[in-house]
Amino acid sequence: MPITHQRERVVLEVIATTVADAQAAARGGADRLELVTAMGEGGLTPSIGMIEAVVEAVTIPVNVIVRPHSRSFIYDSNDYSVMLLDVRAAKRAGANAVVIGMLTPSHEVDRDGLQRAIDAADGMPLTFHRAFDEARDLPEALDVLLGFEAVTNVLTSGGKPSVLDAQAQIETLVQRAAHTHCTVLAGAGLTVDRVADFVSATRVRAVHFGSGVRVDGKGLAPVDENKVRRVRTLLDA
Template sequence: MSVLLEVIATTVADARVAVQAGADRLELVTAMGEGGLTPSVGLIEAVVAAVAIPAATVPVNVIVRPHSRSFVYDADDYAVMLRDVRAFKAAGANGIVIGMLNADGEIDRDGLARAIDAADGMVITFHRAFDESRDLREALDVLLGFDAVTNVLTSGGKPSALHAQATIRELVRQARGSRCTVLAGAGLTVDAIAGFVSATQVEAVHFGSGVRVGSNGLAPVDAEKVAQVRALLKAMPSAAQGG
């Protein structure tokens, strides 16, 4: 089985191009320059409809992040987030991408539990709030205790995942055998991806700027780059065969 390729989409056109070029899954966001914020229900409905190809519907996971100030949320933030989670399920999202910390830099377990409850069976990706947690190994242990969390998006605590290969490999080892996949993202490039996957043994990768025109986060998705990454990942031996 080849490594899963998730691509960030910010528009319906992005979503169509990414899927046609070989993306296995989409993360739908707005405001990519701020690390991704909650998109509108209208955009979600339009993207879900656009990628509902017969016999090959691509899952659309939607970020739930009301602002970019921090990952520590107050009661009002949670009220908004939980309303969004319920709305996104109704809009046809496959899952949500969410993350929350407490003031001590630990996973906010209560907040996560409330989000899971609101998700009502949708899969959960815990996003890069994880990278701002005080202790990555400890944070992953907490997340492994939540069956609904099926992915943890991480750059290994560094601005670029390419600079945290040893850490990511350790996290992959820690999660092995669980329901949760380490989804490596941030700073990945077409040129570096094969070596990165080989070094870390990740089973899923997440691309944003790296598969956009000019590697610019505000530019459209580049079909050729997505296709290149897809081909490189397909050509690799299964991560399960690695050490």
């Protein structure tokens, strides 16, 4: 009898901005949510009420972005005070993880700031978000993040506006993170039509969808449950 190897399921993460988004994504087969507000600004910290309501409304993990403003990913002491309060509040509200990222003025990972966020998270895992794509050297930035056990995902478009234009970069990062505690989460610009080829080409094990699974592909439109279901079917095929 031939030995069959079960292929690891590709994780599907979907951005939610409302309770209805969260429920539609969950019904469509998303494995996990990234909960944000102000999607037009790249995602900012949602309200505590929103976090609690979404956690209550779905059974899949809810990862919550902690980002105090959209000016930059370089934060001052006041920003950190707010972010650490939000990390603790998100955990109390039932978040599975926080999605966070911070850079130094020279566009390297802000290790001290990251460690403070990890300490505030008190055992809750972190996804390092697309601040990563503004780092001056992506492989070097990934190596830094691999040094933090609490960072279990790195959301990246490979340094390009659309991840579909960064297949080689994503493939390199996936290889670099192989056999570590950290998963490369590919996102920004993914579409239903191209996700299967992209996953095959890059060997990425986790994908992140925003506009690509929304009505008419518009960022401020609701999540389209059928598009989520189609992506899930393609990933499982």
